[in-house]
Amino acid sequence: MGMPSDTVTFPTPLWEQVQRLYPNLAPTPAQLRLIEALDKFHRDYHPKLLIVETDPQGIITYTNEDFAQLGGYTPAELLGQNINILRSDANETGYFRDLWNTITSGNPWRGRIKNRSKDYELYEIDMVILPIADATGSIQRYLAFAYDTTHRLETEKQLIQLRTDFEEGLRYARRIQRAIFPTRVDALRKFFPESFLLANGRDIVSGDFCWTARSPMGNRTFLAVADCTGHGIPGGLLTVIGYNLLNQIVLYRGITVPHQILMEMHKGLREYFLQEEAEEGRLVKDGMDIILCSFDYGMTEVQFAGANRPLWLVRNGELQEFKTDKQPIGGERLAEDVEFQVFTLELEAEDRLYLFTDGITDQFGGPNDKRFGTPRLRQTILQIWNEPSMARQRALFNNIWKREWMGDTPPTDDATLVGIRIVE
Numbered sequence: 001m002g003m004p005s006d007t008v009t010f011p012t013p014l015w016e017q018v019q020r021l022y023p024n025l026a027p028t029p030a031q032l033r034l035i036e037a038l039d040k041f042h043r044d045y046h047p048k049l050l051i052v053e054t055d056p057q058g059i060i061t062y063t064n065e066d067f068a069q070l071g072g073y074t075p076a077e078l079l080g081q082n083i084n085i086l087r088s089d090a091n092e093t094g095y096f097r098d099l100w101n102t103i104t105s106g107n108p109w110r111g112r113i114k115n116r117s118k119d120y121e122l123y124e125i126d127m128v129i130l131p132i133a134d135a136t137g138s139i140q141r142y143l144a145f146a147y148d149t150t151h152r153l154e155t156e157k158q159l160i161q162l163r164t165d166f167e168e169g170l171r172y173a174r175r176i177q178r179a180i181f182p183t184r185v186d187a188l189r190k191f192f193p194e195s196f197l198l199a200n201g202r203d204i205v206s207g208d209f210c211w212t213a214r215s216p217m218g219n220r221t222f223l224a225v226a227d228c229t230g231h232g233i234p235g236g237l238l239t240v241i242g243y244n245l246l247n248q249i250v251l252y253r254g255i256t257v258p259h260q261i262l263m264e265m266h267k268g269l270r271e272y273f274l275q276e277e278a279e280e281g282r283l284v285k286d287g288m289d290i291i292l293c294s295f296d297y298g299m300t301e302v303q304f305a306g307a308n309r310p311l312w313l314v315r316n317g318e319l320q321e322f323k324t325d326k327q328p329i330g331g332e333r334l335a336e337d338v339e340f341q342v343f344t345l346e347l348e349a350e351d352r353l354y355l356f357t358d359g360i361t362d363q364f365g366g367p368n369d370k371r372f373g374t375p376r377l378r379q380t381i382l383q384i385w386n387e388p389s390m391a392r393q394r395a396l397f398n399n400i401w402k403r404e405w406m407g408d409t410p411p412t413d414d415a416t417l418v419g420i421r422i423v424e
Contacts (some may be wrong), residue, residue: 034110034128035145050125050146056139058083070125070148072118090114090122103131103142112149123150188212191221194421196394200359200402202411207235208357210418211246215256219297222250225309225418226290227357229331234286235414241272242288242329258292258305259342262329265290266338269330287330291355299422300347305340312354313345314385319378351422352385359415365405371412372405390421 050067054060060078068075071086078085087096091114102109110128117123127146131139188197191212199208211224224246228238245268249255255264269287291309295302304311306324313320325340327333356377363372384396397417 028108031108031130034108035130048148050127050148052078052083052144052146054083054142054144056142058142061141067146070117070123071115072121077118086115086117088114088116088122099129103129104139106131106133106137106139112152113146123148124152125149188223188418192223192420194390194423196390196419198394198398198401198415198417200411200415202359202414205233205236206414207239208359208414208416209239209243210416211243213247213250216251216254220256221295221297221299222246222256222293223295223355223418223420224290224292225355225357225416226288227309227359227414227416228288229286238286238288241269242290245269256294257342258294258303259340261292262290262305262307262340263338265329266334270334273330273334285330285332285334287328287334289328289357291324293353293355295347302345302347302353303342304345305342307340309355309357311343311345312356312381314352314354314381315348315350317382317386319382319385347422349422349424353420353422354381354417356417357413357415359411359413360401360417363401363406363409363412363415365407365409369409372401376405388421390419393419 048066049064050070051062051064052060052067053062060081060083063075063078065075068078071078095111095113099109099111108128108130110126112124112126114122114124125146126149127144129142129144132141132143133139188195188210191214197210199206199210201208207228209226209228211222211226213222214220215222226239226242228235228242242265245265246261249261249264249268253264255261273286289306289308291304291306291311293302293304293311304322304324307327307329308324310324311322313322322343322345324343327338327340361372361374361377364370365372380397380400383400384393387393387396
């Protein structure tokens, strides 16, 4: 087996160079595919082909000038050294073990390797390693071809920094969101002692929110569960607008009838987005789905109105669904005036009320990766409703919906479920 020659330059196809180095080498289909992929990807961008050869123990037996220079060495300094002289700890754990297992099995390997130069500078190469065997099949050499891809390191570093900055911004946005409207169950129990809240965000910032308040006269208690357009930052910004609108309409303007509150929210969103329309020549069509309840002082009656969200009542083991208007707050009809219906329901002791966003029913999971669905939600509620402790109900539901159904499946959407038990 002769030593490789340094005389081959582009635009000679890379495989022809392999054959010049080893005229008797018969390529396998796997070797050909890797060589062709490496050549096709880099030929137009990296004029310098890097070549290095080692014996079965990893001792460098040949290197061309370009490979040595990339690491800050001369070929003479590398000859006789173990290839690990270039190794860095910037590669993933187990990376070199997988590489070694592949090539010692006689299979070619391709991947990006982060090396350290003589001056301890990090650089990266995209490399193909070919095991070279003799007539008996015994591996005699490992021949490697590579291209310098160090430029990717700076790009990766910038992307990592951008991601870090973005996630820090999201976490700060979440702190602001929570400061504006706490979503913990304590805020809900302030007005509804027998209740639970399950909130599962898809992203760091949620597009769902739960709002509770008492009217200025003290005779009505309000509860709303809302799902804003989108999730993440867009949904999170809209939750702040929706939450502030509810406070303005109910607490400062004194409007307490649910359907009127929703109509005023629709108008309020339009006013928020008028400036956007003027600046961009179009009307923002973001909006929200919501179920809004108003309870009397003794919790014997509830008035409610909704935009694409129902109210569920469980009484004596029977679940009743009360559907509301099939239109959102804002959305496609933001430029129009819309009306909502109001419903009144007499309550009895031990009634259970459930309010939820569609993230609960839309969550994928289970053995066949399907949506949780409304029928399954109904079945689950009927399994847990008779548990007198609302905290226990939440734990049971969380175990069925999140642990058993959702499992390792990523969240499909922001999801919120609120349960209330009516006591005497």
